[in-house]
Amino acid sequence: MNKLGFKQLIILLIIVSGLLPLIIVSYYTISKAGQELTAETYRKNRMALDYYKKGIKNQFSNIEKEVELTIKTLQLDTQLATLQQLDAPSKKKEQQDVMNSMLTNISGLITSLDTVVVDNKLQIIAANKASYLGADLSSRSYLQKALKTKKATYSEPFYSDVTLTKIITYARPIYIDNNLVGVFILPIDFDGITRYIDTGAAELGDTKDVFMVDASGLLLTDTMSDLYNQGGAFKQTLTTKATQALGKHIRDNNINFTDTAIYQSYHDMEVIGSYTVIDIGDYLIGLVVEVNETEATATLNGMQQTLLLIIVMVVIASFIAAAVIISRILSPIHSLNSTFTDIATGEIDVDFRLDIKTDDEIGHLANSFNKFMAKLKLMIEEFDFQNRVETAKNTLNEIIRDKDDYALLTKETLSYLCKLLNMQMGAIYLRDGNELSLSATYAYSNRKSVINKVHSGEGLVGQCLLEKEAFIINDTPDDYITIQSGLGGSKPKNIAVIPCLYENEVLAIIEFASVKEITSDHLALINILATSLANAVNSTKMRSEMRILLEKTTLQTEEMTVQQEELSKINGELELQTKDLRDSQQQLQVQQEELRVTNEELEERTHLLNSRRKILIIKIMFYFKNRRKS
Known part of the structure; x- marks a missing residue:
C-alpha cells in the first residue's frame, strides 16, 4: 500500500512538475510578449515621433536658410537701403527700377507661394505677384512682433482665403547698422508638412495616425483616420489625453516635453500614442503619433491559443511518460538516498562522486550532484582560505600592534x-x-x-x-x-x-x-x-x-615654563620697585606738604615783619619830625 501511494505521488509529481512550470512559463511568456509588443510599439512610435520632429524642424530650418541665402544673394539689405535713399519725388524713376529689379530677382528664386518684401513702413515693395505691390501689412501682429524683438518670427498657422491653403508665415527683419530697412515675408504651405507626414508613416501599421495640433487642440493637419482625413485641419478641435497634455506644456512653454501613453483617441478607440512639443521659431505646436492597441497586440491571441494546445498535449504526454519513468526512477533514487545519508551522518568527503553514467534524468541528476560536490569542494576550500586569511591577519595584527x-x-x-x-x-x-x-x-x-x-x-x-x-x-x-x-x-x-x-x-x-x-x-x-x-x-x-612632535611640544612647553617663571620673577621685582617708588612718592608728597606749610608760615612771618618794620619806620619818622619841631 505504501509503495502504491509512493508511485501515485511520483505520477502526480511528474504531471505537476511538467504542467506547473509550463503554465508559469506560458503566463510569463504571454505577459512578457505583451510587454515587449507594447514596448516595441512605444519604441516605434518614439522613433517615428523623433523622425517627424527632426524632419519638420529641418524643413523649417531649410526654409530659414533659403531665406537667408535669398537675402544674401539678392543683397536685399543694400537694395532696401537704396530705396530709402531714393525716397525723394525727383528720383521716382530710379526707385521704380530698383523695385522692378527686386521683383524680378525674387520671382526667379522663390515662386512656390506669395513671397513679399516690405519696407520699414511695412508696405509691400516687392513680390512675386505684382498685384500685391503697395499693400499695407502694418496691422499684422507677427510683423509687429518681429519688429519689437528684432528677430525672425513665425505667425500662427491659419487658412489663407487668398491662396486657399493652410499656411504659416515666416517674417525675417532686415537691418543695416541696427536700422530697419525692410522685412522679408515667406508664407509656408502647411499641406506640404501633411504630405511629408504621409510619406513616412507606412511602417507604423494599418491603424497609424499622425497629426499636429495647437495649444487648444485645434487640428493643424488632417488626420489619417477617415473621421478627419479631409478638411479636419483648422476646423476640428480634439480632446484627448495627448492633446490636453500638449496644450498644458505648450502654454507653459515647455519645448522639451515628450510622452507616450495608452488612452482613448478622438475616434473612441484604445491607442498607443506618443506626443511631443515642437518649437517653430518661438511658436509651439504639438505632434501626435498613434497606433491602435489591438493592432499592436494582435499576435498575442494566436500565441495564447498555441500555448493552450501545448498545455493539453503536455498533460497527455505526462500520463504516458509517468508509467515509463516510474519504473526507472526508484532504483537510482535509492542509491542517491543512501549516498546522501552517508554524507549527512558522517564527515563530508568532498572528493566523493556518484558513478552513474546513464544519459537520462538520473544520469543528469548524478552529473548535477557531482557538479554540486565539486562546487562544494571549492566553497569549502574558499572558506578554509578565508579562515586562514583572517587567522593570519589577526595573528599579524597582534605581532605588529x-x-x-x-x-x-x-x-x-x-x-x-x-x-x-x-x-x-x-x-x-x-x-x-x-x-x-x-x-x-x-x-x-x-x-x-x-x-x-x-x-x-x-x-x-x-x-x-x-x-x-x-x-x-x-x-x-x-x-x-x-x-x-x-x-x-x-x-x-x-x-x-x-x-x-x-x-x-x-x-x-x-x-x-x-x-x-x-x-x-x-x-x-x-x-x-x-x-x-x-x-x-x-x-x-x-x-x-x-612622538617627535610631542617631544618638541614638551620641550617648548618647558622652555615657556622657564620663561614664565623668569617673567614672574621680573614682575615680582617690578612690583617691589613700584611699591618703593609709590612709598617714596608718598613721602615726597608729605615733605612737599610740610614745605608748603613752612613756606606759608615764613610768608606770614615775613609779612608780619614787613608790617612791623613799616610801623617802626613810621614811628621813627614821626619821632624825628616831632623832634625838629621842638
Missing part, C-alpha cells in the same frame, strides 16, 4: 610570514624618499651583488617601487642566492617581490625566495598581509612623527 621600532616590526613580521607561507628566505625593505633600505631579513645569506639600499627603478625591488606592482620570477639563476642550512644549501627556484601599498603609495617591499612554487593562494594571502604591513608601517611612522 604598537610596534614603534621599525627594525623590530619588520623582523617579527618577516619571521611570521616566512613560517606561515613556508618561504625559505625573505627580506623587507622600507621606503625612504625615492630609495629603499633593507630593514629585516630571514635566513639571509650573501647573494650576488647584494646592496642594502635600492634606488627607484634599480633591479626588481627598485622596479617594484617604481611600478607599484608585484614581480614573480621562476627559474632563478644558479648564482643568484643560496638557501643555507647547517648541512648544506640549495638554490631557490622562485622569487616574489611584493609592494606594500598604503593609499596607493609604496611604504615597504617584501621579497621572498622559495624552493617550491609560489601559488596563486600564496600571492593572494601575501597581498592581503602586505596591506596590513603597510598599515602598520604607516601607523609606526605616524606614531614616530607624533
Whole structure:
C-alpha cells in the first residue's frame, strides 16, 4: 500500500512538475510578449515621433536658410537701403527700377507661394505677384512682433482665403547698422508638412495616425483616420489625453516635453500614442503619433491559443511518460538516498562522486550532484582560505600592534610570514624618499651583488617601487642566492617581490625566495598581509612623527615654563620697585606738604615783619619830625 501511494505521488509529481512550470512559463511568456509588443510599439512610435520632429524642424530650418541665402544673394539689405535713399519725388524713376529689379530677382528664386518684401513702413515693395505691390501689412501682429524683438518670427498657422491653403508665415527683419530697412515675408504651405507626414508613416501599421495640433487642440493637419482625413485641419478641435497634455506644456512653454501613453483617441478607440512639443521659431505646436492597441497586440491571441494546445498535449504526454519513468526512477533514487545519508551522518568527503553514467534524468541528476560536490569542494576550500586569511591577519595584527621600532616590526613580521607561507628566505625593505633600505631579513645569506639600499627603478625591488606592482620570477639563476642550512644549501627556484601599498603609495617591499612554487593562494594571502604591513608601517611612522612632535611640544612647553617663571620673577621685582617708588612718592608728597606749610608760615612771618618794620619806620619818622619841631 505504501509503495502504491509512493508511485501515485511520483505520477502526480511528474504531471505537476511538467504542467506547473509550463503554465508559469506560458503566463510569463504571454505577459512578457505583451510587454515587449507594447514596448516595441512605444519604441516605434518614439522613433517615428523623433523622425517627424527632426524632419519638420529641418524643413523649417531649410526654409530659414533659403531665406537667408535669398537675402544674401539678392543683397536685399543694400537694395532696401537704396530705396530709402531714393525716397525723394525727383528720383521716382530710379526707385521704380530698383523695385522692378527686386521683383524680378525674387520671382526667379522663390515662386512656390506669395513671397513679399516690405519696407520699414511695412508696405509691400516687392513680390512675386505684382498685384500685391503697395499693400499695407502694418496691422499684422507677427510683423509687429518681429519688429519689437528684432528677430525672425513665425505667425500662427491659419487658412489663407487668398491662396486657399493652410499656411504659416515666416517674417525675417532686415537691418543695416541696427536700422530697419525692410522685412522679408515667406508664407509656408502647411499641406506640404501633411504630405511629408504621409510619406513616412507606412511602417507604423494599418491603424497609424499622425497629426499636429495647437495649444487648444485645434487640428493643424488632417488626420489619417477617415473621421478627419479631409478638411479636419483648422476646423476640428480634439480632446484627448495627448492633446490636453500638449496644450498644458505648450502654454507653459515647455519645448522639451515628450510622452507616450495608452488612452482613448478622438475616434473612441484604445491607442498607443506618443506626443511631443515642437518649437517653430518661438511658436509651439504639438505632434501626435498613434497606433491602435489591438493592432499592436494582435499576435498575442494566436500565441495564447498555441500555448493552450501545448498545455493539453503536455498533460497527455505526462500520463504516458509517468508509467515509463516510474519504473526507472526508484532504483537510482535509492542509491542517491543512501549516498546522501552517508554524507549527512558522517564527515563530508568532498572528493566523493556518484558513478552513474546513464544519459537520462538520473544520469543528469548524478552529473548535477557531482557538479554540486565539486562546487562544494571549492566553497569549502574558499572558506578554509578565508579562515586562514583572517587567522593570519589577526595573528599579524597582534605581532605588529604598537610596534614603534621599525627594525623590530619588520623582523617579527618577516619571521611570521616566512613560517606561515613556508618561504625559505625573505627580506623587507622600507621606503625612504625615492630609495629603499633593507630593514629585516630571514635566513639571509650573501647573494650576488647584494646592496642594502635600492634606488627607484634599480633591479626588481627598485622596479617594484617604481611600478607599484608585484614581480614573480621562476627559474632563478644558479648564482643568484643560496638557501643555507647547517648541512648544506640549495638554490631557490622562485622569487616574489611584493609592494606594500598604503593609499596607493609604496611604504615597504617584501621579497621572498622559495624552493617550491609560489601559488596563486600564496600571492593572494601575501597581498592581503602586505596591506596590513603597510598599515602598520604607516601607523609606526605616524606614531614616530607624533612622538617627535610631542617631544618638541614638551620641550617648548618647558622652555615657556622657564620663561614664565623668569617673567614672574621680573614682575615680582617690578612690583617691589613700584611699591618703593609709590612709598617714596608718598613721602615726597608729605615733605612737599610740610614745605608748603613752612613756606606759608615764613610768608606770614615775613609779612608780619614787613608790617612791623613799616610801623617802626613810621614811628621813627614821626619821632624825628616831632623832634625838629621842638
